[in-house]
Amino acid sequence: MESSHRNLTQQVVHELGKSIFQGTYKVGDSLPSEAELCTRFNISRTATREAVKMLTAKGLIGSRPRQGIKVLDSKHWNLFDVDVLDWILIGKPDLYMLRSFQQLRLAIEAEAAFLAAQYAQPEDIKAIEDALVRMKDATNGEDDTHEADIDFHQSILSASQNPFFIQLKNFITTALKVNLRFTNRLKAVTLEEYQAHVDIFDNIKAKDSQAAFDGAMVTQRATLALINEQIQQFESKGDS
Template identity: 35%
Template sequence: MDIVCGLYAVGEALPTEHTLAAQWNVSRTAVREGLAILLGKGLIEARKKAGTLVTQRARWHLLDSQVLFWMRLADPDETYIRSLFELRLTIEPQAAGLAARRRTDQDLIRLQKAFDIMSDDRRTEETARRAEIQFHRALMAAAGNPMLLPLADSIEAAVVWANSYKTRRNISVRTSLDEHRMILDAVFRHDDAQARWGTETLIRSTLALTSPRPAPSAARGTADARIACHA
């Protein structure tokens, strides 16, 4: 998390295994295992005589589910959020169009169930937020293309971040029910053009609602990052 939060600069060496083990009160074996995970996800590299160094973000496996999770916890910056939504705009409307053409009855049942939970006023906001995630995962699955499924984590990351933003500002997840209903109806009718348009409308309206965010000062940004990373 410290790396994702920017507490270690690109090219900066991490503390030694002994120091990290003492800092986190774990064994050196656990530290090595953790470093191996970070190495495998592209966040660090090992160099002789230089130690373990933080790599540039361009080398990170940004679509890895765990990296996406870390980025979300670290209160990502404007560039990352915009990139995430641009990726979503590229992928999800096309997936929705495929879903409209290929969906099965079981796909439709899953979409309808998620939508019903989202729209039920008796449900808590947290339950509605989880249902929205399930709706979008079901939409990706209904596309019937296994190559799209690994990208579902990036869609979920964008949905979760947007919902977190709404929660902080007391905006109900149910504000997007009309767009979700439009997508569901289009998939039901096998209307691929309407499914694509409805999904793009939803994504653009969500992006407009959640941006721009005021940029924190450098000093405050560093302090907030430290709080977020060690909360």
């Protein structure tokens, strides 16, 4: 019974969270009352209150006396929460969200490469190298382009040996997947892209922290420049 009760609560959390990110409920909008949610999802008041508490803890909603339950501004959202990251992908991330992702990647991934060059263990080096093999195969269409790329970046986070960076794997994965939404790239990894990743790996393996940092920074800045270019094109169309 307890397991069933928990699953019902999680179902309500998922449905409401998804609705917020898909725009059904926008910032400032009121959510249905607890009584209405009980009826809609056919669950108890206790389960409904737990769902509201969970969404409140994730920063998506807030409630005040006589004002009901309202969707909060995105600056309050816990964007590192696993559920929230999943809802971002289900929803409609825009170019500005993508730029925010990339700006943080710029700060994270270059430093992760720097640390990996210092602290990577033999098994970490092998994991990065294995990801590179997958990327090489992807240049010929023999592996999944996107999964290989995600594997590479996750492996570097692990190699940093920094528990905070390691726990950002879900964030990096979502950022890469959101990026793919806008590039809509179905083609294989190019040889130039593959070589840029090889250079980062070689510097990590050689324990050249600064070179690893610089290489990662170059690739991240290049991606950010492309995003900014897309935003400029989007805004210029809006002005015309």
